[in-house]
Amino acid sequence: MAVKEIWLPPAGSDELHRERVTRATREARNAAKLRDHPNIVAVHDAVVENGVPWTVMRLVDGCSLEEHLRAEGPLPAARVAKRPALYSRRWVRPTRWGSCIRM
Structure with a gap:
């Protein structure tokens, strides 16, 4: 397993940061729906900790x-x-x- 922080560019406001976190989390969860596709790295989950989005995914050597x-x-x-x-x-x-x- 790999746990990766999703890097977000600095936001000008808390509202913009929340919007970016929501979008990043939604995209990771959508990728998780494709985890059985042979050409896509499996994403297992997306979490937010202290306002920072993270993805839990298959580790690719x-x-x-x-x-x-x-x-x-x-x-x-x-x-x-x-x-x-x-x-x-x-x-x-x-x-x-x-x-x-x-x-």
């Missing part, structure tokens, strides 16, 4: 994309072309936010 690129170099274009959405900027999380499946 792996490295960040940055670590992979340092160790192995650039990915071959043919591999990226097979699954472009997997490697697009939108879907790859920065190192500080999470891990990706070992390439």
Whole structure:
């Protein structure tokens, strides 16, 4: 299991912070409904502790994309072309936010 804090940008007001926490929690709970999908990391629960949202999810062994690129170099274009959405900027999380499946 992995327990991850959901990072939220600083909010200008308590109301905006509550709205962001509600949205993050709702999204995590919606992801939990898809836990049996073979291409989605299983999310088991979403909780809020002291105004901070957390997700409880399956632990995925792996490295960040940055670590992979340092160790192995650039990915071959043919591999990226097979699954472009997997490697697009939108879907790859920065190192500080999470891990990706070992390439």
